[in-house]
Structures are given as C-alpha cells and as structure tokens.
Amino acid sequence: METTDEARNQASSVSILEKNPKVVFVLGGPGSGKGTQCTNIAKLFGYTHLSAGDLLRAESESDSENGIMIKNVMKEGKIVLSEVTVKLLQQAM
Template sequence: MALIMETPVDALIKDEHETPKWKKSTVVFVLGGPGSGKGTQCANLVKHFSYTHFSAGDLLRAEIKSGSQFGAMIQSMIVDGRIVPSEITVKLLCKAMEESGDDKFLIDGFPRNEENRIVFENVAKIEPAFVLFFDCPEDELERRIMSRNQGREDDNIETIKKRFKVFVESTLPIISYYESKGKLRKINAAKPSEEVFEAVKVLFAS
C-alpha cells in the first residue's frame, strides 16, 4: 500500500476554522489594467469607507519575508519560474481576512484568471458582493506608467505591452463572467483621479 505524503500545500488547505468570521464578510474584487489607478482608489476607499485592503501579490511577498515553510515553498516556486498554485494564494487571503478581525474587504488584482476565481469560490466558499473594474484604454495606461517611471525595471514600453496583453487574455474573461452575473461595476478610469473617486463613492455609499 503506497504511503501518501502530505505536502505543505495540503496542510495549508486543511488548516481552516469551523466557522471563519470572514465567511460573513463583504468582499469586493478590484480589477483593472496596469496603471488604472487601483491602488490609489483602494487607499481612498479604506480612508472613507473603512474597508481593509489586501493585494494578493503583497500577501505572497509578505509570506516569503516571514521565513515560514510556506514562504520558502513560494520562493522556490518563483525562483524555478513556476506559478504559485491558486490554493496557496486563496488560503493566504482567507488567513489575512480572519486575522484582520474586519468584515469588509477590498481584494486588489484578484482573481487574475479563471483558475483563481474557481479556487476562491471552492476554498473560501464565498462570492464577491461585486467586482469593481477600472476601465482604461491601453494608450492611457501606457502614458501613465511611463510618466510615473521611478526606475522600476518593469516600467518600459515592451514590458507594459506584455503586462496589458496578459491582463486582456487572463483577466477580461473574469470581468465578462461577473458581468454576466450582474456583479460588475465598471468605472471610467481614464478621468482624473478625483473624478474617478466621486464615481466610486456613489457605488459604495449605496
């Protein structure tokens, strides 16, 4: 009889409370192309509406920095050029929501693809209240990213075009999915930041 080894991923998935507080939370996914202003608008929402803001990428980086066994596993995957399994990202999101003690969350830049979405629904077993989509034309996104260039390696025109292509191929199907469920809230993100937030405020005030 073969012995089945439990991996750190299995342990992470199994490590869940009977009735996690976040199961009754309000979750809003925040999506938009690179340079669409997601971070700025999330900061505004945290300040005005007392949401807690999580970025999936930030949580992965924080886990690596923590020196935990999961952090080491994530680091080795990234070094090897492998994609971190959606289960790990989702479990980190659930853990962060549980530890925050809050009940209103903005999850920024997630789900990035269809697999992310399916795993979130299967593991977290909650659906977003709605999806906030910052819609902005590619040429405007390019202009913004190039003008904010502060020495970041990924702020060059070739990399920007690649990032936008990935966004269109992976994330736009997610946006279409939530639109079909009546859960999409689209914002014209090409306008000045203050005007964009005025439109966002209307959604959250209601």
C-alpha cells in the first residue's frame, strides 16, 4: 500500500494533459454578459474564472516592459497580440 507522500508525489508527476482538465471558453461582444455568466459558472461548478481582459488590464498597470507595451497598444485602441494574451493566461493557470 502506498503512503500518502508516495501517492502525492505520483499525482504531482502526472502531466496536465493526463489529468484531462475541463476548459470552458465563453465568447461574446462587449457588454454581452460574459463576466456575469462566468462568475455564475465558476461558482456553480467550482471552476476558476480567468478573464483575458482582466489579465491584460492588470499587466498594463505594471511598470514591466510587457505592461508598458500592452498599455500603449490598448491606448491606441488596437488588439494586443494573441501570443501576449496566451502567455498571460498560461502564467495565470
């Protein structure tokens, strides 16, 4: 029989792909209720809600090189490169 430490070590060595996490994407235009529905889904199912917009805004408030770039892109009314947004989502996960 495995000890608790052995079981914990074995579970932590399993890759994220083998754990088969559930990911839900909610898409919609500004003001369509995405945030409201995501809050409800997270509460009901125990999910974690990650908002790309919230992550971008938080990073833009930092004085990091990335934050300054994001702030400038947003100030110009342009869309931040998807690679930047994906990186922020990955870090948050």
